[in-house]
Amino acid sequence: MADASYGLLAEFRNENELVLAAQSARREGYTSLDAFTPFPVEQLAAPLHFRDTRLPRLGFLGGVFGFVSALAVQAYVSWAYPLNVGGRPLYPFSAYGVVMFELTVLFSVLFLFVGLLYLIKLPRLNYPVFNASRFRLASKDRFFLCIKADDQKFDSNSTAAFLKNAGAVTVELVPS
Amino acid sequence: MTKPRQWTSLEELEHDPALQSWVAAEYPAAATLEPVARREFIKLMAASFALAGLTGCEKSPFTTALPYVDQPDAATIGVPRYYATAVTLDGYAQPVLATTYDGRPTKLDGLPGHPVNKGRSDAFMQAAILQLYDPDRAQQPSYRNEPISWQDLVGKFSALRDQWKATQGASVRLLVEPYTSPTLQRQISEWLAEFPKTKIHLHDPTGLQDRRALTAAAYGEPFDLHYRLDRCGTVISFDDDFLGPGPHQVGNAIRWSEARRGEGKPGIHLYCAESIPGATGAMAAMRIAVDASRMSVLADTLAVKIGVKAVAAPGLSKDEALWVSRAADAIRNAPDKALVTSGLGAGRETASRVAQINQAIGAPGRTLAFTKPANDLSSSGSFAALIDDIHSGAVETLVIINSNPAYSAPGALNFSDTMARVACTIHIGQQRDETGSLCTYQLASTHSLESWSDALAVDGTATIIQPTVTPFYDVRTDHQIIEMLLGHGDIAADAPVKETWRARFGDVFEDRWRQALHDGFVAGNSAPVIPQPQNSVEAINADNSGEVDVVFRLDPAVWDGRFSNVGWLQELPKPLTTLTWDNVITVSPGMAKRNGLDNGDHVEVAVNGRSISGPVWILPGQATNTISLALGYGRRRAGRVGDRIGYDAYSIRPVDYPWRARGTILKRDGSSELASTQLHHRLEGFDFVREVTEQHPALPPPPSQASMYPAWPSAKHAWGMVIDLDTCIGCNACVVACTAENNVPVVGKDQVIAGREMHWLRIARYYSGEPETPHSYFQPIPCMQCEDAPCEMGCPVHATTHSPEGVNQMVYNRCIGTRTCSSYCPYKVRRFNFYDYRNAPESPEQAAHNPDVTLRSRGVMEKCTYCTQRIEAAHAAADKEGRDLREGDIITACQSACPTEAIVFGDINDPNSKISKLRRSGRHYALLEELGTRPRTTYLARWNDSPDDTERT
Amino acid sequence: MPASDILPVNQTIGGVSEQLTGIPLHFPARRRWLIAMTIASLLLALFVVSVVALFTRGVGIWGINVPVTWAFAIHNYVWWLGIGHAGTLISALLLLTGSEWRNSLNRFAETMTLFAVVCAGIYPVLHLGRPWYLYWMFPYPATMGVWPQFRSPLEWDIWAVLTYLSVSVLFWYTGLIPDLADARDRAKKRGWQIFFGVASLGWRGSAVHWMRWSQAYRIMAAIAVPLVVSVHSEISLLFAASQIPGWHSTLFPPYFVLGAAFSGFAVVSIIAVALRTMFDLKNLVTERHLDLLGKVLLATGLMTAYGYVFEIFDVLYSGNAHDLQTMIDRLTGAYAWTYWSAVFFNFVVLQALWWRPARRTPWALLLISASVVIGMWLERYMILVTSLYRDFLVSSWSKFTPSFWDWSTYFGTIGLFLVPFLLAIRFIPSISIFETEKTLADEKEAHHG
């Protein structure tokens, strides 16, 4: 186990090659995989075993929070200083509706955004993969598959060989 | 309002310099006044702790407070005191009850219990208080326009008197305007006793003497006429606007409204022939527009119909004939309740004819009362005569008492230059005005509210005028000054008046004096007489020069010009035109069409050789060939407010008969923007003003309005207001009263043009029908205090909410100025401070403010509050006594001013209150009822008593 | 190229990346940008002057009065907010409907939205009589014990606008992160690297990140759409909640929303054409895009026109005397010119878009869009002034004339909009890189079968 290294980074020409490589890696029994692409590639969800719904649930939670707090604030205001405003009811729920909706949306989106950053652990300016020489292409037109060093099956040589066979243009050992 | 405690003297406030340093702190401006003036100014401010709202918001949490050094027992800080006294108009007393806070008069109301005005008031009376605080007043006497002390004057006068003695006063002339003051009368006779050859001349711009001249023509000797409108069923008026502005307005309006209310139907019907639309015509059952010079023709025809022997009149138009016959019918139906009147514009021959008709129907003693003038001035020389004497060099000294001939004399006489030929001219007056500034001596005199004097009301009831505040400038009362001229030195202000009345009251002087001061008047008025009219009607050879009748009218806002420097009145929308800050030349729609005139276009009006030019205003209902000029404008030395506004109609006023002339009108280039507060007057078929007829005396009941919301519980009392459109004569008294009570700012002409006038209460003026023969309506519009107020719903910060008693509350200090409330208000009664409209903190007007009402800063909304300060004061008083509020505890400013009691305020929860009864009337309706705003301010429909029952709205 | 194609396939993904990151990194068209910037800054200066004058002297410097207590301030507020609607609609709505052509437009559309909403949001503050008390509109424990009044449409506004602004910012930034990373990686200079590095929060395009990101982005889009609709409906309540004739109508919410989208798309078209020529982006913003924009413009325009027609029908059907009075005033009164020129600029000119070449000729589309922007401005003027200057009581009828300061403040806000917008297109990728790349990739995919 090479603790000094973060993992092996293999470069592919397009997303299909990347997806195939990812699938075969999974078949080979590699579990600690990651991929880096210039744009979202849905087909990677299966090989990377991604089925997490925490974010949507966070968004819902935020919505509920906004809804309730808006209702609470407005009702409290009427309760705290009951004033006759144009003969309208003291608790005009129809009028509360607007602000309730607005805050529902606001907090839902806030939760989503903060939740996203929290779950993907950003901001993170310094990260091992940035050490890779060709990694800057990952945001341009190259597709990278990464088998991390903490994988049980990881072995710098054999894994590198496997990646070459999978059709990688280049394979690079990324120091951590 | 519980009967206010009335005060009989000021001694507790006199000579209390205790507060100088305080005033210096609070009113830096006081320091800029001359030392003497300053001392007096401080007296004025005596004992006022921080005046509410004067400083928009505090600078520091801790401010200096200055107590009395020795507090008079009478003074309770912050509690108003009331003085019964009077201000004057045309020399007549207008009895007032003056409210003073900590020594500052802040409000004038009609004097309750006075036989003439019964506690009611008019615009002039309300606004008189602002003249007291006029920053442009003459603040000390001057000699050749240099300040001089009274002591020195006493010396100079004795020198003068020696000259006069030499000629027994032959070289001396006194110039007076019509006056009623017994003390002045006494002093003048004293003068004549000392200088027997002195001549008195009369300058009469407002026509008191001309009216007497008319009666003299009709009855052989001068009389004052009093219309007993309360006993009338029918009144025929020939160009006599007896409900219009003037000293008689309040009395006439009260009597007319008493008759008008009747039982279930109008008790009095007016038939008006008018050349210029006025309040009277607006209230008429049948009105016809007739050129001023044709009035006598109509009068003759009426005389024939009534059976008074009269020359058969030349042919009348169809409308004229119809009007005359209807009028004649009305008289025949109830001759014992009929009265025929004629105005100055109608001329001498009409007056004589009218006198005969009245005689024929037995009006004298029944519907028409006569009194001998309490102070008959007909013996005194005319103004023209004075001019001649001056030219002949017979005049060496001219004493002008409270008159401004340099401005208000007919231009043809060219008084200003003529006066220069007089060696010594002495002007006694409040203002260093057009005349004062030309005189050798300008002797600054006091305002009535700081004077000891006396005057008679129109019915002859005397009022002893007592000061409500010691003068805060170095000035003297007219009487003091005359005493000085008579060589009695600088005596106490009350001495001359006491002397007059000591003679009248005799040995019980002290008690009766005190009583008179407390009541505000001396019971007993001039005894009525019943004269015989002349049989002959002197035919005036009709002047056919010119093309049109030119009628001269006193301005409803600034009168003969004496109120020019009063901002409240300059900004007061004039009845019917709703114009402010200007005078116009009104023409008929027909004439406008003929000469291609539009509102504001400049025209030149020429009357025998002299001409003026000004903007025209097309007035629906004006007689086709009559144009009217408004006097009182074009002043040159009125002050910062009134200078250089409008044209000066005096400059073309005829000398012989100054009320009507023949002239020509000519279109000129250019036009000016006029500041009208209402741009559109045609009713456009809306039912804002509703009418009932004797056939259909009740309006259809309003549809019941369901509400999705449960009603808010009301407090024990629920305030409301009912305004009777059938008795509103649009006199503006309520508007000025509201302005005074609520510290409503004056914004100036440009802001009015921009549509930003601030009146909390506006009188909407509408007309229906054809512009040539309109029916006019007045509709006062205060805040409707809607129960379901759209405005309140719109405010994001709770700055306007509802009180449990149903008042729509506006909290200035919470307002952030979104103006949503105004946008949502269907009645547009809210007013916004687009700029900071408050007076400069150092200006004397500050002292006129009602300390119980906050001054509004820039950027906040304001509106009618039902005079909430009065409501809360009444609550506090009642709560202190542990009792409940009673009917009449609360009277709003507009209500107390209204001469016809058209405005009624009260508790709509109390089924027995006056307002509840009115709300049950068949004439009761709410404005824009269909909007479901549930207004608390509602209206009583106008009676349509037109004999031909034409549907008007 | 097949009809399904939006972007010409004769270009590489990498090429797109280089081209778009190239705009901020080594900026082409410096001169044209500088000229634009100078004009914008002058307008901004005018704005500052106007605001100083306003705050020192009060709202009296404007032409407003009673009854016309609201005019330019609220009128331009609505206009700007309307423009600010297109961005979110384009990116969110079309994202959900999977219309890939939006990928070349959404970024600058959203950027435009941000600054338009800022311009809108500043007006309610300016129009206050006492702006320094603005904070009274927020619920906070005050020593007065008085709170905001939540029945007021104006109170709703504050929340609506603030929500819309923050949501737009977050949505815009979320979509921007990957492109910032791209720019970071393309950057050679240290300064650029740090700027984009921090701005992109260290985004590294990890597949797992992409998946979470997509979740967030799509949900945001899903709630952004109803938000857009709600915001302008709510603004319309500012008028509809009153009883003023010409305002008090249930038609208003949809009428306002459609009008908003209409004016918004017009501005998007203008910007699309402008950028396209300024940065020579014909390969990414193709005639096809302009064509589609033209169609959308036509569609929303016709829907807005329906609003006009129905408004009249509404009045005639109700037969309410006051509504009738106001309608007649609008069509024939002192301000009829606003109504008729609104009709002309909004709908008459628009009809050219039925004609395919008009949609595909940049300058034609530009002119038509410009006319729509003017038309919608006039429409808002008409709605405000004609309703207020003659409401219920004849005695309160008045007039309105905008003052110099009304105009200066308005033109000033255009500077307030342009300056930050020009800075944005100067310093950040103004077309979504990764989304265009994806579109291109999918198309190439489709070609290779």
Place this chain on the structure above:
Amino acid sequence: MAQIFSPVADTWLRLSMLALLALMSGTLVGAIGIAHSAYVTSTDRVPHQPVPFSHRHHVGELGIDCRYCHADAEKGPKAGLPPTATCMTCHSQIWTNAAMLAPVRESLANHTPIPWVRVAKLPDYVFFRHDVHIAKGVGCVSCHGRIDKMPLTYRAKAFTMKFCLDCHRDPIPHLRPQDHITDMTWTPKNKDTPARVSQIATHAGIRVGELTHCYVCHR
């Protein structure tokens, strides 16, 4: 390619983000706090007076009734400050030439008022009436605090709108029998004592529920 940022950069970024968050929320809380603070409500200052008048001595030790000097309190809206003459009723007899009383003597001599500094001052748009509050049984101490313990006078209660509202919403507990209005130490005894009964009596006729609308104090 090499890293653009060193690992420390992340720490700094996170720290600065936290700092920003703290700053924003801090400002908000701080602002609201200051508005409630003794500084803004100026309950923390003892203004300097021309004469170092001690209420503790005159009220606490000598037991002079408030209304002896503030005579208008029951009659009108303003309690009023004592005229110099009132001071001199005693000080013409005692401390006749105490240095600290010099300003008082001068005031009488030159007939110029003593420029006291007002401690209990409400904004100009608030209309408060002493008389009705006293008539309904609100004691001096309720607003002016333990004046009898003040060597020099200061503002004991923060005159915020909340302060007024608290009492206007539910006046009953704050009321007292008329004969204890100026009493600094009076407190309601347990329910059934006569004091309590008379207290109930005093607030008969108080329009509870009608005292919190705006026009009660603002006009």
